[in-house]
Amino acid sequence: EDQVTQSPEALRLQEGESSSLNCSYTVSGLRGLFWYRQDPGKGPEFLFTLYSAGEEKEKERLKATLTKKESFLHITAPKPEDSATYLCAVQAQGGSEKLVFGKGTKLTVNP
Amino acid sequence: GAVVSQHPSWVICKSGTSVKIECRSLDFQATTMFWYRQFPKQSLMLMATSNEGSKATYEQGVEKDKFLINHASLTLSTLTVTSAHPEDSSFYICSAPPFGQGANSPLHFGNGTRLTVT
Numbered sequence: 001e002d003q004v005t006q007s008p009e010a011l012r013l014q015e016g017e018s019s020s021l022n023c024s025y026t027v028s029g030l031r032g033l034f035w036y037r038q039d040p041g042k043g044p045e046f047l048f049t050l051y052s053a054g055e056e057k058e059k060e061r062l063k064a065t066l067t068k069k070e071s072f073l074h075i076t077a078p079k080p081e082d083s084a085t086y087l088c089a090v091q092a093q094g095g096s097e098k099l100v101f102g103k104g105t106k107l108t109v110n111p
Numbered sequence: 112g113a114v115v116s117q118h119p120s121w122v123i124c125k126s127g128t129s130v131k132i133e134c135r136s137l138d139f140q141a142t143t144m145f146w147y148r149q150f151p152k153q154s155l156m157l158m159a160t161s162n163e164g165s166k167a168t169y170e171q172g173v174e175k176d177k178f179l180i181n182h183a184s185l186t187l188s189t190l191t192v193t194s195a196h197p198e199d200s201s202f203y204i205c206s207a208p209p210f211g212q213g214a215n216s217p218l219h220f221g222n223g224t225r226l227t228v229t
Contacts, residue, residue: 004154034217034218036220041202041222041223041225042222042223043115043117043204043206043220043221043222043223044155044204044206044220045220046217046218046219046220049217087154087155089155096160097143097145097208097218098145098157098160099145099155099157099206099218100157101147101154101155101156102154103152103153103154104154
C-alpha cells in the first residue's frame with residue numbers, strides 16, 4: 001500500500017529563519033511526487049512535481065528535492081505569508097492519476 | 112491556468128437530508144475527476160474517481176449508495192451526500208487532471224465544500 005509520512009506535523013519559524021520539511025514515501029513505482037500548499041478553508045494549491053531521484057525544483061523561497069525514499073521542501077528566509085499547511089502526495093505508476101497524500105506540515109512564520 | 116470551481120463553498124444541513132456538491136472545470140475538459148474528503152488535521156482521503164459517461168469508482172470503505180457521483184459532462188461532476196448524518200460533516204474537495212495535457216499534469220483542486228450536518 002502506498003504511504004506518505006510528513007514531518008514535522010507543525011513548525012514555527014521566525015521570519016528569515018530557513019528550514020526544511022520532510023516527506024517520506026513508499027510507493028509501488030513512483031510516477032510523480034507532488035507538493036501542494038493549503039491555506040485554511042481552501043483547496044490545495046499546486047507547487048511542484050518531481051519525477052526522479054536527484055531532481056530539484058525552485059519557486060521563489062521554496063526548493064523541492066527528491067531521493068528514492070523521501071522529498072524535502074526547503075524554505076529559505078521565509079516570510080509570514082508563507083504560513084500554510086504544506087502537503088506532499090505521491091502518484092503511482094499504473095494508469096490512475098489519483099494522489100495519496102500525507103497529513104501535511106503546518107508552517108507558521110512569525111514576523 | 113486550469114481552474115476548478117466547486118460549489119457551494121459551505122453548507123449546513125439537517126440530519127437525514129441530502130446535499131449536492133458541484134465541481135466544474137472552467138477552462139479545460141476533464142474526463143476524470145477525483146473526490147476527496149478531509150477531516151481536521153488529517154490528510155486528504157480519496158473517496159471516489161468520477162468518470163465521464165460511466166460509473167464512478169469508489170475507494171474501499173466508501174458507501175456508493177450514500178455518496179452518489181454523477182459525471183454528466185466533460186466539465187461537471189457532482190457528489191450527492193444522501194441521508195446525511197453528523198459524522199459526514201467534513202471538508203469535501205474535488206480535483207481534476209487537465210485532459211490532453213499528459214499523464215504527468217498536476218491535479219488542480221477546487222476550493223472545497225465545508226459540510227456541517229446538524
